[in-house]
Structure formats: structure tokens, C-alpha cells
Amino acid sequence: MKKLFLIVLLVLLVLPLMAAPLTIKLAHLNPQDPFDVPSAAMAATFKSEVEANSNGQIIVELYPNGVLGKERETMLQVKAGIVQSFISSSGGLSTFYPLIDVTNLPFAFSSYNVGYEVYDGDFGQELAADIEKQAGFKVLGFGESGGFFAITNSRREVRTPADMRGLKIRVMSVPLHQEVVKSLGASPTVVAWAEVYTSLQTGVVDGQMNPISIINMAKFYEVQDYITLTNHLYAPYVWVMNPRFYNGLTADQKKIVDDAARTAILAGRGVSRVIDSSDKGLPVLLEKMNVYVPTAAEMKQFRDLAIPAARAFLERTYKSQGKYWVDRFLSAVEDAEAKLGY
Structure with a gap:
């Protein structure tokens, strides 16, 4: 026992x-x-x-x-x-x-x-x-x-928003992305991911926007000649x-x-x-495409068009909450830049 x-x-x-x-x-x-x-x-x-x-x-x-x-x-x-x-x-x-x-x-x-x-x-x-x-x-x-977005196209070098006019840019089915593209003078066109390469190749759209690694992985450099490092979405x-x-x-x-x-x-x-920064990224695109980095003055032209349009869309869509979060977000960006000494 x-x-x-x-x-x-x-x-x-x-x-x-x-x-x-x-x-x-x-x-x-x-x-x-x-x-x-x-x-x-x-x-x-x-x-x-x-x-x-x-x-x-x-x-x-x-x-x-x-x-x-x-x-x-x-x-x-x-x-x-x-x-x-x-x-x-x-x-x-x-x-x-x-x-x-x-x-x-x-x-x-x-x-x-x-x-x-x-x-x-x-x-x-x-x-x-x-x-x-x-x-x-x-x-x-x-x-x-995936990192900052860049804009590619097959028609011309894009240095300022004026160069975007008349371009058909593929976008995802994200209404805010569509508003941003429209604000820059281009025509947003929703295309499913599986159809993007063919659409670029056949001219259904002139360009698209994605992070560097995605552009490289999808081999868009085969059907696109120009890339602008706008860094406009993250x-x-x-x-x-x-x-x-x-x-x-x-x-x-x-x-x-x-x-x-x-x-x-x-x-x-x-x-x-x-x-x-590897052979899966920008170095490959530097060899295969015309790469342009906008100047500070050119970037300001992009911002001055896109940010007000995005703000208006968010406030129109989400009312007071949209206004609050846009203000909060931009304030946080300013605070971060000040903290980092930018």
C-alpha cells in the first residue's frame, strides 16, 4: 500500500x-x-x-x-x-x-x-x-x-508628374492607390497580378508600381524600359x-x-x-533599365499633388476618423524626422 x-x-x-x-x-x-x-x-x-x-x-x-x-x-x-x-x-x-x-x-x-x-x-x-x-x-x-514602391513604364523617363500624363498605370484594387495615380496625371488600371506581365508586354497598360524586389522577381525589366525611384508607398x-x-x-x-x-x-x-542591394534587387535593374532618382525639387512636385489627393480621399471616405489618422500619421512622420535629425 x-x-x-x-x-x-x-x-x-x-x-x-x-x-x-x-x-x-x-x-x-x-x-x-x-x-x-x-x-x-x-x-x-x-x-x-x-x-x-x-x-x-x-x-x-x-x-x-x-x-x-x-x-x-x-x-x-x-x-x-x-x-x-x-x-x-x-x-x-x-x-x-x-x-x-x-x-x-x-x-x-x-x-x-x-x-x-x-x-x-x-x-x-x-x-x-x-x-x-x-x-x-x-x-x-x-x-x-517589401520596401518602397517605384514606378516603371515602357514609354518614357518619368522625372516629374508632368511625365506621368497619359500613362496607363496598373494598380491593385485599392481605391487610395487609384486616387494617387490619378492625382499624378496618369490613368489607373486595375489588373490582376497574374495578368500584369502580359498586360505590360502587350501594351494594355504602360507601367506599374511595386517594390524593387517584386519588379525584379517578376522580370518586369523584360517588358519595361524605365524605372523611377519615387519611393512613394511603404x-x-x-x-x-x-x-x-x-x-x-x-x-x-x-x-x-x-x-x-x-x-x-x-x-x-x-x-x-x-x-x-543584391543580385535580386537594384543592381540588376541598373543593368537592364533606365533608372532615374528624382531630385528633392522633383519629389516635392509629386508630394504636392499626391498627399492632398490622398488626404481628401481618406477624409471623404472615413470622415472625422480619416482626418484624425492622417493628421496623426503626418505628425508622427515629422516627429520621427526631427528625432533622427532629417
Whole structure:
């Protein structure tokens, strides 16, 4: 009897130590190639950091390539708690939180460092809190989605907005992007991603806008002669987590998750900057296309047209909330530039 009691006591003591580890299912839409894809670098770094710092008590399962569904479907799975976390594009979040459109305000950032300061600082924290309040997603941070956008076309060098007149520019089905292109004098044309190369090749559209790495990856240099480094858009990935899951973590577990997410976001940004400066980025385009960098005076011409048009669209669409977030965003940009000495 005494021996049986000791065995039962030992089992009761050991069982808590043998409890199954906590699992975080983390999804994103891109291939899991951490040296080529920023979201993959984020996912891989997060997994490594969480599992190491929790001594294996938290396991991170990665679901890349959209294997769990398209963005809306995966976001709904996060909301339901079926999937714990997702690295979403701003477009993917917009269905649930339309005001994320403010991150598409054009010509806002003079450098990547200003963007990092804005999204990692008070503005990013306030925006994250509003996303959780309004849409029901905990935001772990704002990550790298590919970098600054450039404009390409097959007809002529674009130095100022005057050179945009008459050009048909492919855009995504994002109304704010369409307003920006119109404000610069060009004609926005919505074309599905799968049809962009052919549309450029056949002249259905004259040009398009995307980050350097995407332009290179899609081989648009085969059907486009000119590229202008306008750096006019820099919308981040929004890394979300189910708030019930997050709030159910212990204080130590939250710290592990938060620290890992911050480190992972830095990794994603680093990978993107390396890609831009490697044989997958700008050096290739310098050899294959006519590359133009607008002067400060020329950039001002772009900003003076695009920012008021974007502001008017956001205020017209989102009323007082649109005005608040545009003002808050531009104020955060000014504060970041002052802090960094720009």
C-alpha cells in the first residue's frame, strides 16, 4: 500500500512537468524562404526565438504559402482562435479595419529609418491599440512587406508628374492607390497580378508600381524600359494574433512572444534591404533599365499633388476618423524626422 502511494505521488509530481507544450500556429502567404522573403524571415526568426527562450515549452508551427487559405480566410481563423497568428498585408486587414488605409499615404517617408521610427513608436502603438479595439486583433508589430514602391513604364523617363500624363498605370484594387495615380496625371488600371506581365508586354497598360524586389522577381525589366525611384508607398505587414490566446499567456510567455516578434521584424527588414542591394534587387535593374532618382525639387512636385489627393480621399471616405489618422500619421512622420535629425 505504501509503495502504491509513493508511485501515485511520484506520478502527480511528474505529470505537470510532462504537460504538452503550448503551440502557436503562425501563417503567412509567401514561400518559406527566409533568405529571399521578408515574411519568411520573420516567421523563421520568431519560431527560433520563441522555442529557444521558452526551453521548448512553446512550439511554433509555420504555415506559409497561404496553405490555410487566402488572407480573409486566414484572418477569420485567427479571429476564431483556430490559428493563433498571421502576418497580414495592409490590404488583408482592411476588410476588418478599413482605416489601415492611412499607412498607404503616399510620399510620406524620406527614408526607411523614418518609417521604422513611425511604426515602432507611439503612432504604431496607438494604431495597434485601435486595431485591437475596433477589429479584435492583437497586433504584435508592423513588419516589412517589401520596401518602397517605384514606378516603371515602357514609354518614357518619368522625372516629374508632368511625365506621368497619359500613362496607363496598373494598380491593385485599392481605391487610395487609384486616387494617387490619378492625382499624378496618369490613368489607373486595375489588373490582376497574374495578368500584369502580359498586360505590360502587350501594351494594355504602360507601367506599374511595386517594390524593387517584386519588379525584379517578376522580370518586369523584360517588358519595361524605365524605372523611377519615387519611393512613394511603404505600407507594412500587420502581424496579428488572437487576443484571447495572447491574454491567456503568462507574463513570462508574453515577454517571450513580444521580444521574439520585435527581433523577427528586424530580421525581415534586414533581409529586405539585403535583397534590394543584391543580385535580386537594384543592381540588376541598373543593368537592364533606365533608372532615374528624382531630385528633392522633383519629389516635392509629386508630394504636392499626391498627399492632398490622398488626404481628401481618406477624409471623404472615413470622415472625422480619416482626418484624425492622417493628421496623426503626418505628425508622427515629422516627429520621427526631427528625432533622427532629417
